Amino acid sequence: GAGVSQSPSNKVTEKGKDVELRCDPISGHTALYWYRQSLGQGLEFLIYFQGNSAPDKSGLPSDRFSAERTGGSVSTLTIQRTQQEDSAVYLCASSPDRGERYGYTFGSGTRLTVV
């Protein structure tokens, strides 16, 4: 597609339930990133996929968080046993291989509310 697509755009879930957030990156982009943005805050790195390399998971806040990227394209971020502090906007971004310029292109995000 023309841009990074995320779904759903909004998700309300009950505390303790599992949620899956989806990201469809720009076609041909080999790098994919997940960030989290809490209200009025900056962007917190979660995880980074680059081609066939092992993902950089160093930003995942707990073992309740996991992410997969299938076929080098679509990615799913899963949060198990959601807690209220997980409420945030989850942003996905993609970029080409590192080259002359490698700024990200972001999607519009999924706003997760845990009640």
Added chain:
Amino acid sequence: GESVGLHLPTLSVQEGDNSIINCAYSNSASDYFIWYKQESGKGPQFIIDIRSNMDKRQGQRVTVLLNKTVKHLSLQIAATQPGDSAVYFCAENKGSTLGRLYFGRGTQLTVWP
């Protein structure tokens, strides 16, 4: 008008004035910097970038200045318009980690007609 990033997270300017948004970065090893604009309900949008071998770069109505001596980055917006109202983030790439960006807290710019 000017902001000082973390110490003054909001900036209000009159339409037509120039705006300066400041950012202090933390790592002297960072070699790539980006400014993003985020409008309400949207993801951040790339504005302009600069590499550490440069101290100034210009785009359309925007200029980024990099002072490596004091680890300071600024974004200048000329003739600010109401459509420029948004949160502006600086981001740095720390050279040891391929691709990962570290974002500042952001500055809310409000432009009054």
